[in-house]
Amino acid sequence: MSGESTGYDAADIEVLEGREAIRKRPGMWVGSTGERGLHQMVFEVVGRAVNQVLVGGSGSRNGNGSGNTSGSGRGSGFVDVTLTSDGGVRVADDGPGRPFEAAGESGGPDLEALLTSFHAGPELSGRDITDVGQFRAGLFVVNALSSRLTAEVRGEGGRRVHEYARGVEVAPPAAVGSATGSGTTIAFWPDSEIFETTRCSFSVLAERFRQVAFLNRGLGISLTDERPTGGARAVSFRFPEGVRDFVAALDAERGSGVQPDVVGFEREDPRMAGTMEVALLWTGSREERILGFANSRATREGGTHVDGFRDGVAAAVIAYARDRGLPGADLDPRDGRICRSLMAVVSVKLDHPEFLGATRGLLGNTDVRDCVGEAVREHLGDWFEERPERASEFVDRIVRGIHQD
Incomplete structure (x- = not known):
């Protein structure tokens, strides 16, 4: 090997951390910047919601827009997914509603930590985890790759909302009104500066949600698409015999x-x-x-x-x-x-x-x-x-x- 200097040393190494690293190399975290990566974003948020309702039990369905499916006979809880007309994705669950700033009873990380850090650690582990996507990148990745994200937590009679823009906090969590029951709603808008398309496939998502409902007996999952000009379309899955x-x-x-x-x-x-x-x-x-x-x-x-x-x-x-x-x-x-x-x-x-x-x-x-x-x-x-x-x-x-x- 030649003894000549290559002209490359430690000073030339670029170290990226946190949201900057995610936005610089999005494919490393969600698989691609095409439709597959877009779906992985949805699966990350839906996976968290599914795990919350399966482990935490179902709460009472509230009337604040988290879903339009009847709450009767849900057994293991319900997750509502909506593809909104403005290109967003809204995922609502009737789980226990993890607080923003404090760890829940399980001792796991609070929701704010999950949305802003790799180091928060998992909420759940082992057999309690239902993998909806092909891998788990976490809510922090979804937040960093979204032009906007809002998280709403319902519990103890109230609603609190936290809003982010490209992974950066817009304002601290704020109380926005009353609520019955408990749960979490996360809405996000995939960043068009990152993704080649921001339009999810209804059929791909519906097929995977159907499969997850089969594999988790009693779990309810609905998918509503508000984008068609001729009116919304929706499917709902629950399989009591697994x-x-x-x-x-x-x-x-x-x-x-x-x-x-x-x-x-x-x-x-x-x-x-x-x-x-x-x-x-x-x-x-x-x-x-x-x-x-x-x-x-x-x-x-x-x-x-x-x-x-x-x-x-x-x-x-x-x-x-x-x-x-x-x-x-x-x-x-x-x-x-x-x-x-x-x-x-x-x-x-x-x-x-x-x-x-x-x-x-x-x-x-x-x-x-x-x-x-x-x-x-x-x-x-x-x-x-x-x-x-x-x-x-x-x-x-x-x-x-x-x-x-």
Whole structure:
């Protein structure tokens, strides 16, 4: 290497911090400055709202414009998302309403800290976190990349509002009136100086919110679009049966035209420090569709929860065939064709999820495989015992399909 000076030293290093760093390199924080990054902004705010209502319980719906959906029968709370006619996004929840200046009962950071600092720390952790977006950047990133943001907190009979412009406080939090119930509303306007487009896709957001509602039983999410000139459009999601409803909906989209016979269960297992919710359906086709999720994040590459599911199905099928003297007792439990005609959703929520790979689409927690496999084997085995005719039909179909290959 030449001994000549390169002319580059510490004096040439530019150190960016806080909101300046976010605005200088927005793609590092939300993925892109296109539509994908815009949607990540929405998912950041919606994710916080979802976690608040799931952990804090639902409050009473108030009449201050936070939403237009009836508050009856909401179970685990409600999140209202509105795409406003002036290009903004408003996200309202009926959670506990975290104060601006003081930590809540959980000891977590106050809302002002979340909006203005990377160092505030997470509000929630572990299985309490529902990942709506592909990653978590935080409210500070949303604030810094918005031309304007307002946060409203309702609680103790009053409403307080804090306003920012490009991440900088416009005025201190101020009381603006009375309110019933509790909750938080965050409205933001993505900065057109940063983003190539500030127009969100209604269909993309609706599909993800529907999925999140499936994966969090009883949670309600609505999406209203005030932008169309012909009038607003809206959708609302709540699924009391969780992933059972998810599998039934997937089957309906397939166009089977029959009432699905969905097998489903939920279990907590301390060995994997988390819970699992599983639903499955034999479709009669030769195609397999198994969707895996960890803390509501899609694991498109699979992982230990999906591997455990396959193990459990194979063990239950082979055990039933052996006990009943049916063909199939000699099947190889590692034969992937056993699950070929299955449609299933495998959702786990873990205190310490371990994702592998750059895209974090593969779950790696080793304990999860045995826990899910054992639970699936037990519950599917019980279902077989309760429905021997259906069980024999499924086992025979699996064996015949493998022998025909």
